[in-house]
Amino acid sequence: MKNSLWKKLVGARRAEFLSARDLLQRAAAVSVLFLLAHLAGLREFTSALNGTTGSAAVDAKLGAFLAAVYILLYLAFVILVPVLVLAAAILAIGRRFIQKEKSSPANTL
Amino acid sequence: MKTRTQKILAGLIVLAVAFLVWLPCLHLLFTRPAAHFRSLTGLSPVARQLAARHLQLWTDPSRLQAELDKMRASNAEWDFMGRSFLVWSLANLALRDPASKPLYLQTMDLIIGETLRLEKQEGMYHFLMPYARERHYLAQPAHSLFLDGEIALMLAARRMVEEKPEYKPLLTERVDAIVEHFRNSPHLLLESYPDEGWMFDHCVALDAIKLADCLDGSDHSALIHDWLAMARRKLTDPRTGLLISSFTADGITLDGPEGSSIWMVAHSLQLLDEDFARDQYERARKELGEITLGFGYAHEWPKSWKGQADVDSGPIIPGFEISAGSSGMAFIGAASFGDDRFLVPLAATLEFTGFPARSHGRLKYCASNQVGDAALLYAATLGPLWQKAKVQSKP
Numbered sequence: 001m002k003n004s005l006w007k008k009l010v011g012a013r014r015a016e017f018l019s020a021r022d023l024l025q026r027a028a029a030v031s032v033l034f035l036l037a038h039l040a041g042l043r044e045f046t047s048a049l050n051g052t053t054g055s056a057a058v059d060a061k062l063g064a065f066l067a068a069v070y071i072l073l074y075l076a077f078v079i080l081v082p083v084l085v086l087a088a089a090i091l092a093i094g095r096r097f098i099q100k101e102k103s104s105p106a107n108t109l
Numbered sequence: 110m111k112t113r114t115q116k117i118l119a120g121l122i123v124l125a126v127a128f129l130v131w132l133p134c135l136h137l138l139f140t141r142p143a144a145h146f147r148s149l150t151g152l153s154p155v156a157r158q159l160a161a162r163h164l165q166l167w168t169d170p171s172r173l174q175a176e177l178d179k180m181r182a183s184n185a186e187w188d189f190m191g192r193s194f195l196v197w198s199l200a201n202l203a204l205r206d207p208a209s210k211p212l213y214l215q216t217m218d219l220i221i222g223e224t225l226r227l228e229k230q231e232g233m234y235h236f237l238m239p240y241a242r243e244r245h246y247l248a249q250p251a252h253s254l255f256l257d258g259e260i261a262l263m264l265a266a267r268r269m270v271e272e273k274p275e276y277k278p279l280l281t282e283r284v285d286a287i288v289e290h291f292r293n294s295p296h297l298l299l300e301s302y303p304d305e306g307w308m309f310d311h312c313v314a315l316d317a318i319k320l321a322d323c324l325d326g327s328d329h330s331a332l333i334h335d336w337l338a339m340a341r342r343k344l345t346d347p348r349t350g351l352l353i354s355s356f357t358a359d360g361i362t363l364d365g366p367e368g369s370s371i372w373m374v375a376h377s378l379q380l381l382d383e384d385f386a387r388d389q390y391e392r393a394r395k396e397l398g399e400i401t402l403g404f405g406y407a408h409e410w411p412k413s414w415k416g417q418a419d420v421d422s423g424p425i426i427p428g429f430e431i432s433a434g435s436s437g438m439a440f441i442g443a444a445s446f447g448d449d450r451f452l453v454p455l456a457a458t459l460e461f462t463g464f465p466a467r468s469h470g471r472l473k474y475c476a477s478n479q480v481g482d483a484a485l486l487y488a489a490t491l492g493p494l495w496q497k498a499k500v501q502s503k504p
Contacts, residue, residue: 018120046464049424049476050433052179078461079135086127091120 020091027084034077042070136403139460143449146440146456147489152206155456156489158472159482160202163195165471166479167216176479184420186255187480189236192220193259194483197494200266204493210270217267224263225279228256237302238420244303247358248290255301257287258314265320266494277325284321287314291332296360297339305363307355308344309370311336312377319380323501337382348413351392365414368397368407368435369421372442379445380495390446397435398443398451404461405454407435437481440488459485 015021048060048067058066146155166173180187196217203213227235233253234241246252264280267273290299298306299314315336318329343360344353351366352374364370371393378386396411409422409432418425423433436458443452459465463474473482 016116018117018124023120023124043464043466043475046475047179047478050478050481051183052478074464078138079131082131082135083124083127086131087120087123090123090127094123 020088020095023084023088023091027081027088030073030076030081030084034073037070037073042066046070133402136454136457136461139457140403140453141456141460143453143456146452147444149492150205152202153489155472156202156205156486158467158470159486159489160198162471162473163198163479163483163486164212164216167195167219180478180480184238185236186238186420187478189224189256189259191478191480191483192224193263194480194487196220196263197266198483198486198490200270200494201487201490201492203270204497205490214267214271217263217270218273221260221263221267221276224260228260241302246300246303248293248300251303252286252290252299253301254287254290254299254310254314255307257283258310258317261287261317262313262320265317265324268324269320269494269497280317280321281325284318284327287318288329288332291336294358296343296358297336298356298358298360300358304357305355306358307370308340308352308374309354309377311340312374312381316377316380319502320498323498333381337378337385341385346411346414349392349396349411350388351396351411352389364416366393366396366411367416367421368393368409368432369423369438371397372407372435372438372440376441376445376491380498387446390442390448393442394448394451398439399429399431400451400454401429403454404458405436405439405451405456406431406458407439407455408432409435437477437484440485441491444488444491 015025045058045063045067048064144153147153148156152160166176177188177191180191199213199217199220203210203217206213233251233256236256237253241253261280261283264276264283268276268280287299291297299311301307301310315333319333321327322329340352344356344362345351346353346362346366349366351371353362354364354367354370356362371389375386375390375393378389397408399406399408406429408430409418409425410416416422418432421434423435423437425432436455440452440455440459442448443455459474462476464476466473466475474485477485
């Protein structure tokens, strides 16, 4: 069981660079990281944008760092993830189109 | 068979295409109808949720103190202005939502009482930035129009919703003092800080005087008329036609037109001179308002004026020159003049970059603070108070 999960993960890593699968894996990774940051409550620290700290429990520098981490992951989630998914879709459609072209009777003659 | 380089190149081109397709669509994730932010009657979802959050804050002293402490560490003015915007919002909420009027009035009284107590106990410097102590006010005894005007408007707004006899002498005393200071000022300009007056504070103070006239039958229309005539003549930036933001007691310009000031000024002027107000709004919209890819925002300064980012402008995002302070206050301008074509993109930007957090029917914007959220609540609710004053002041 453990072995097969490991194989799947290793297999996932082996997707060809900038292939549709690779783009989807990257989108998934960013989404998971953003979800983790969100669930950890880092959104509160974005108050650093107006010069106040999100929590009295951490000092201003750490608060600003956590805010920066959250903001970068958020921007990646709302801008980069859709771009990666869209690009993956375009590549997949393109590949299918090319394969169809290759296997069409006109090309086999 | 494609080479690896060709495949990477194809991937990059597809990524670029996807980016160009997605970017103009991004705003659709955050765009809501105007009624989501502000409705003509009743309460919009944003107004209801922001109000719920503020009402919760003011019934939980430890949470409130933590919030105020965070703001005071940056700027003591925000503590005070957060109170003012909330009281003015609650007045409009009470007029929009009569069923909850007792709760709104109770909260207004709590805020007003606490603010007056702090002013009396700690002195006016409690709500001012530290540089207020560095010089002497030219007019003695020292008064800050910033405090006097906003407190007067709080008292007047409360009484416009429902009379509270204890507040009548407090409002009269405050208004009489402001009027007296105007009469003693050779240029009709009063200080908020030593030898420093603000357009924002003058307009708010004149609104309070106008409401006091409505409530108590006094007549300061000549003072208001003279002041507006003086402002048009002496306090207008010749390049843009916009009112400047700050000036010395002699009327020398300190800060030119600023977004963090002019949107609220245009709103305040609506009660004093509708045509002048609309003219200022339209000029501000032209000089400062922007919409890019469906997102609305505002600059702090017009192109013809160079300024430094400060506590009022908030952070300025370079390139687009987006000012957090001006963009936040632009909601008040757009809402006041029913400019949904600007309000909807502004609200999209707020949803995108304000980091809204909703829970249990309450809303706060994490990137904002209590004063920012209170100003947004004011934008989402304004209208009925000014409307009532206009109806009451008609001969």
